[in-house]
Amino acid sequence: MASTIDYDVVIIGAGISGINCAYRLQERNPELSYIILEGRHEVGGTWSLFQYPGLRSDSDLYTFGFPWRNWTETTSIAQGDLIIKYVQDSAEMYGIDKRILFNHRVDSANWSTVKKSWGFDVTADGSTKKTIRSRWAQFCTGYYDYKSPLPSVIPGIENFKGEVVHPQFWNKDLDYKDKNVVIIGSGATAVTLLPVLAKDTSHVTMLQRSPSYLLSQPTEDAAEKFMRAWLPAALAYRLIRFKWILLPFLLTTFFKYFPATAKKMVKGAAAKQLPETTPIDPHFTPKYNVFQQRLCFCPDGDFYKSLRNGSASVETGTIDTVTQDTIKLTSGRELHPDIIVTATGLKIQMAGGMKISVDGEPYDVSTKFFWKGVMLEDLPNAAMTIGYVDASWTLGADATAQMVCRILKRMRKEGVTEVVPRCSDAERKAMKEKPVLNLTSTYVKAGKSELPKAGDRGQWRPRSYYYEDILMAWFGDIRSNMDWIKGVA
Known part of the structure; x- marks a missing residue:
């Protein structure tokens, strides 16, 4: 050499x-x-x-x-x-x-x-x-x-007197206990943050300009439990891994060729888990087809559980401006956060x-x-x-x-x-x-x-x-x- x-x-x-x-x-x-x-x-x-x-x-x-x-x-x-x-x-x-x-x-x-x-x-x-x-x-x-995170234009965000934090640079010392938190965004990060913050905050609102598709996924399904219980460990792992390679492929292929059916299926699954106070439209009705953007998953439906118990909510709309203590939407709606989380992307x-x-x-x-x-x-x-x-x-x-x-x-x-x-x-x-x-x-x-x-x-x-x-x-x-x-x- x-x-x-x-x-x-x-x-x-x-x-x-x-x-x-x-x-x-x-x-x-x-x-x-x-x-x-x-x-x-x-x-x-x-x-x-x-x-x-x-x-x-x-x-x-x-x-x-x-x-x-x-x-x-x-x-x-x-x-x-x-x-x-x-x-x-x-x-x-x-x-x-x-x-x-x-x-x-x-x-x-x-x-x-x-x-x-x-x-x-x-x-x-x-x-x-x-x-x-x-x-x-x-x-x-x-x-x-x-x-650097993805730059996002939030009118008036510089006027906000509370704390503004981006998930990519999370402050470990941030005290959100009993605070009112607004998460701006609707992707995987926002979906992950909401149920965790909701456990300790006064309330969490996910503010989205447009919704994402969101499916609940069990942390361990019946097939996996069966394979672990009755098959040798090495074989069970191979079969579980094969299942997780094959099923997403079949799912994405099906959704690609039958987009209308895919929309109906995913929206139907979401509707079953939503509280009566949260309508499927507009909060869970994306304008695009499934898998044109990343499909979000929540383990054991933790996101939906937070909506059902009232510790969290979803708001869909466009921000008009942010004042010292208020997020004003073009619809006339107002949110009053203590903390704003800008989960606006990479x-x-x-x-x-x-x-x-x-x-x-x-x-x-x-x-x-x-x-x-x-x-x-x-x-x-x-x-x-x-x-x-x-x-x-x-x-x-x-x-x-x-x-x-x-x-x-x-x-x-x-x-x-x-x-x-x-x-x-x-x-x-x-x-x-x-x-x-x-x-x-x-x-x-x-x-x-x-x-x-x-x-x-x-x-x-x-x-x-x-x-x-x-x-x-x-x-x-x-x-x-x-x-x-x-x-x-």
């Missing part, structure tokens, strides 16, 4: 995606050296950053957890503290934690064609500057900005905000097509992990990791030092663009200019579903639209 190379692979990010990628490298490519660069002080990514009350997964842990380490809890939807412990324990169990450099923020990444390597300019411990070189870059940085950002360049020329992710949802057009020896939006993130992350391991193994076998996806001018001209994240959510629309592009043909099509993607990772075409370049590193 050349003296200028520190590692074969640099993984950026020690969240779910980064830890999973490290495991796959150890499993499939044990001859390769790697390091994980993590800007924060601990493993966990999202689960380390977010600290708001009730933080929990919005996917089942049987598929959101790692396929190589069973999720042994009986709850399918888990609290944040359990998830971060699971991730940390998994990293420690397989020695991955020994390969992590914490408090190492990557400021920029530059590919050198001459050196056949990546150079990462890193700030360590807030002040020390260093450069780390590798043959391959694995971006496991998620898709949102850790430092700000999309790729590669953790680092500057990427190729031979010193700036590289703009948003102008490039995504090769198989794994590598970016014209970006050598690099992959970017993006999971699913209609299934567990980790399923997509693992499909990416296994594809990367296969490519690295083939490169080593054939003496290839550089692989880079290419889209011809003719293909680009004929290509119809498709979204990488197929959602109509506000934060996705606002962040479209930050995301790479998918196409309508060939290797540039967006991801479909897990089983197709994992088979593609194992056996699919990795030659088309890809330059495999032999040379001396």
